[in-house]
Amino acid sequence: MSGGRSKARRGRPSLSLNLTPMIDVVFQLLIYFLVSTNFARGEQVYRVDLPSRSDGAADPFALDDEPLRIELVPAGGDPSRGMVAIRLEGPWPQPATFEDLYQFLRSRLLDARQPDGLFAADHPIVVSPAPSVRWDRTVDAFNAAVRAGYTNVSFDESDR
């Protein structure tokens, strides 16, 4: 009798597949993908502090800076295109595009590179859109101010 034969006779060969390690691995993969997946793909945010934050902490000796108001009014043309005109309140050159607005704000910013700038980085800037202005134009104006380096940008509260 050969060795092979006696082995086979000794009992039923058990060929059952042990699935437990595979399931363990699948579970690990599941957790990995769950943790590493970003469900809001491509979304980013602007952080806005609502004015209610500064109410309590206001310095009573600080001069109240006159905010720079950026007004957005609908320009003529097809309303669905959402063309707006940008108006700066005060004796400033009126920007034609949001890029101009950014250039204007950037060139007036007081920082280490521009010690003769006009506005400090926390100078209040108020975006004041007309009611019919589309939200993306509002965000464009907001972006111009944030991109230029200003930190205190808010929305007009008077018409709420």
Added chain:
Amino acid sequence: MSSVYARGRARIEANLTPMIDMTFLLIVFFVLVSRISEVESVPMDLPEPQEAATVPLPDESRVVLNVLPGPDGGIEGYRVGVMQFAPTPEGAEALERHLATLFRQNPELDVNLRADRATAYSDVAPALGAIASAARLAESPEATRVNLVVIKDERRGPRP
């Protein structure tokens, strides 16, 4: 005849119970995730500003306030979680009370504001106003922070 078959065919058996358990867990997981992401990220065209100076979505605790877009730039209402509010002054007041409850439970709550790019500012402003007055109602000592959600596609846009 081979002796392997001497005692009948070898039985190859896979224990299916763990696999069924796992499958069931996976089904429950994906059902829940799809429910959550459906409630929180309502499909809409978020604004996509040029040269966006945005920050990634913060990890802090937040509530998502969706301004549900309607036809022709109108809105269908405001949605927080599963609660929906009508685009009327009464709806805005109800939204304000609901947000105030949330602020009382967690004073450090951020609000992520999602609005369609074609939505008029006059429809977004009540939401901003409701957040500000909800924070005042809740008398939260912490700052109220609003995150304006926009799309920033880093593959297309220039790198900051």
